[in-house]
Amino acid sequence: MILLSAIGRLGAWTLALLAGIGRFAAFTLETLSHAVRPPFHGREIALALLQMGWLSLPVVGLTALFTGGALALQIYAGGNRFGAEAVVPQIVAIGMVRELGPVLVGLMIAARVTSSVAAEIATMKVTEQIDALVTLSTHPMKYLVLPRVLAGLVSVPVLVGIGDIIGVMGGWLVATERLGFVSTSYLHNTINFLEPLDIISSLAKGAVFGFLAALMGCWFGLNSGRGAMGVGRATKGAVVAASVAILAANLVLTEAFFSA
Amino acid sequence: MIELRGLRKSFGPNTVLDGIDLDVARGKSLVVIGGSGTGKSVLLKCILGLVAPDAGTIRLGGQDVTRLPRDAFLSRFGMLFQGGALFDSLPVWQNVAFRHLKARMPRAEARARAIDALARVGLPERTADLYPAELSGGMQKRAALARAIAASPEVVFFDEPTAGLDPIMAGVINRLIREAVTDLGATAVTITHDMTTVHTVADRVALLHGGKLRWMGPTADLDHSGDPFVEQFIHGRPDGPIATLR
Numbered sequence: 001m002i003l004l005s006a007i008g009r010l011g012a013w014t015l016a017l018l019a020g021i022g023r024f025a026a027f028t029l030e031t032l033s034h035a036v037r038p039p040f041h042g043r044e045i046a047l048a049l050l051q052m053g054w055l056s057l058p059v060v061g062l063t064a065l066f067t068g069g070a071l072a073l074q075i076y077a078g079g080n081r082f083g084a085e086a087v088v089p090q091i092v093a094i095g096m097v098r099e100l101g102p103v104l105v106g107l108m109i110a111a112r113v114t115s116s117v118a119a120e121i122a123t124m125k126v127t128e129q130i131d132a133l134v135t136l137s138t139h140p141m142k143y144l145v146l147p148r149v150l151a152g153l154v155s156v157p158v159l160v161g162i163g164d165i166i167g168v169m170g171g172w173l174v175a176t177e178r179l180g181f182v183s184t185s186y187l188h189n190t191i192n193f194l195e196p197l198d199i200i201s202s203l204a205k206g207a208v209f210g211f212l213a214a215l216m217g218c219w220f221g222l223n224s225g226r227g228a229m230g231v232g233r234a235t236k237g238a239v240v241a242a243s244v245a246i247l248a249a250n251l252v253l254t255e256a257f258f259s260a
Numbered sequence: 261m262i263e264l265r266g267l268r269k270s271f272g273p274n275t276v277l278d279g280i281d282l283d284v285a286r287g288k289s290l291v292v293i294g295g296s297g298t299g300k301s302v303l304l305k306c307i308l309g310l311v312a313p314d315a316g317t318i319r320l321g322g323q324d325v326t327r328l329p330r331d332a333f334l335s336r337f338g339m340l341f342q343g344g345a346l347f348d349s350l351p352v353w354q355n356v357a358f359r360h361l362k363a364r365m366p367r368a369e370a371r372a373r374a375i376d377a378l379a380r381v382g383l384p385e386r387t388a389d390l391y392p393a394e395l396s397g398g399m400q401k402r403a404a405l406a407r408a409i410a411a412s413p414e415v416v417f418f419d420e421p422t423a424g425l426d427p428i429m430a431g432v433i434n435r436l437i438r439e440a441v442t443d444l445g446a447t448a449v450t451i452t453h454d455m456t457t458v459h460t461v462a463d464r465v466a467l468l469h470g471g472k473l474r475w476m477g478p479t480a481d482l483d484h485s486g487d488p489f490v491e492q493f494i495h496g497r498p499d500g501p502i503a504t505l506r
Contacts, residue, residue, distance in 0.1 A: 131305070
């Protein structure tokens, strides 16, 4: 009896999971379909770009700066064990541009933007603002979801690019001020070592992470439960889902770009 | 103007609307009364398409609403939500002029119209640039009322318009609703359990209970309807056919 009950619960859970994946896939496709169907809310898109892009710059810059500096220290200390201290510029560059830049920016966006998008939309749902939008002949997908998803898709690669540069400069700062590297040769080694694919992969990861972060915020916000607890759960679920999705997508994209 | 036939809606095992037949004549004000959780809000949301009914037909001006273009259909409605549902991220005037701005009306003209609409509900011009969170509850309700009537809709729905307001502010809102209906010539459906609202704004009254319309008639007949459900409800008696939880 207990075994049958457990199997039944597992079956119900699996069905619910599959239904959820199906609904999320349909939601994603509907979002994309609105990207090619006017009308577009230009003001909302501009505001979302401001919120997700411009206003995220400080946190992204600081994160990249400290990470680049710490990375230089770690590589110097680790390389010291087998006489490879000189590779600090190259490893900082490749580490920041290929991996740490996009992933850390993605995670910071998940923390800063996904949470706020989910909480804002969930609160709008709880307070009937989304119903009010509909009664004012405005499609919530067009007015709320598409601007945020577009902003994520466009602004996060830019943030990643800026984060990459600041991260490399963080490594340069520590290397030249603390570790005795010569500034010009450090920068020369960094630039010479990076390949176009490194930069392309970084920006592509940024676009995918931005898309996922915004989409998760909107999905969880629109599907929130009632009351303060519903808003809290939606926000928490959105940040967790966005973070895990970003890390999983990072693995897939790294495999796609660099496995050969 | 609005005709409902056999409208049904259930949420899981809970039947909220169980075959509602209802007519609201053009330019008339119907108030739907009933206890909390009896499906009054669901009734309005079904008409607006915010909630999909399980069965039944909804006709507006003789046309099946499912066959009408969605935007054109909704543009004939205004709605005052229970909590106001003003958009937090927009200043009051942009809330009120939302439909005008969406229709690409020049911002200066839309703002002027919004200020006119705010004046109609007794809000001064200085409130136009405030955000909803900066207004008191009564002012938010007025601003939401201004938004509901700003585009001169043919039909206006009012969902618990006086909930949470003090008696004086509730009286002000009731009077504004009556004026809006009379001045605009709009068809109005109000849902409430506030008997003052009923007597102020209604031409006709309907009592919703157990998913069905138990009674409907002119406001003048309400106090001597002879219906035990209506009698219990309007006098707020704990004992009667409407079961209460204690």
